[in-house]
Amino acid sequence: MSAQQKGTIACFSLGSNLGDRSGNLEAARRLMGERMGAVERVSQVYETPPWGYDSGHAYYNCCLTIRTEIEPLLLMEMVLKIESELGRSRKAEGYADRSIDIDLLLFGDLVMDHPRLTLPHPRMEVRRFVLVPLAEILPEAIHPVLGRSIAELLNQCEDPSEISPV
Helix, strand or coil: CCCCCCCEEEEEEEEECCCCHHHHHHHHHHHHHHHHCEEEEECCCEEECCCCCCCCCCEEEEEEEEEECCCHHHHHHHHHHHHHHCCCCCCCCCCCCCCCEEEEEEECCCCEEECCEEECCCCHHHCHHHHHHHHHHCCCCECCCCCCEHHHHHHHCCCCCCCEEC
């Protein structure tokens, strides 16, 4: 490919705490790569406690980047379709156990506030389960609202959750 690659880098967080957690993450990664664009970086998988609610089911989480030419709102529609195909039900309000959860964290340096999508992802800077894998693959990326790198956000994160590589 040429020095000037086409597309925008989209960063995603993937999580699963029901069923075959590793298989769910791998299936999501594969479908995203097939439908959205080239998967460029994938973090290792981490086991993390549920965030924002109590559950006896720990999560497997990872982050990945995709170089895409697809607009963010269409990416979100694709995410929702993949989640549904992999058994995610969005009937419950708030946080709940799930077979797969895919969040669009960053789309280049785009800042967006739309009823269906907010970029960068709200509260990503207070979630260790997002920042640890994201800092592994994009430590120097700058949060377009906070103006700090992902590595800096991780260093300043007060979330006490224990995050362990799988």
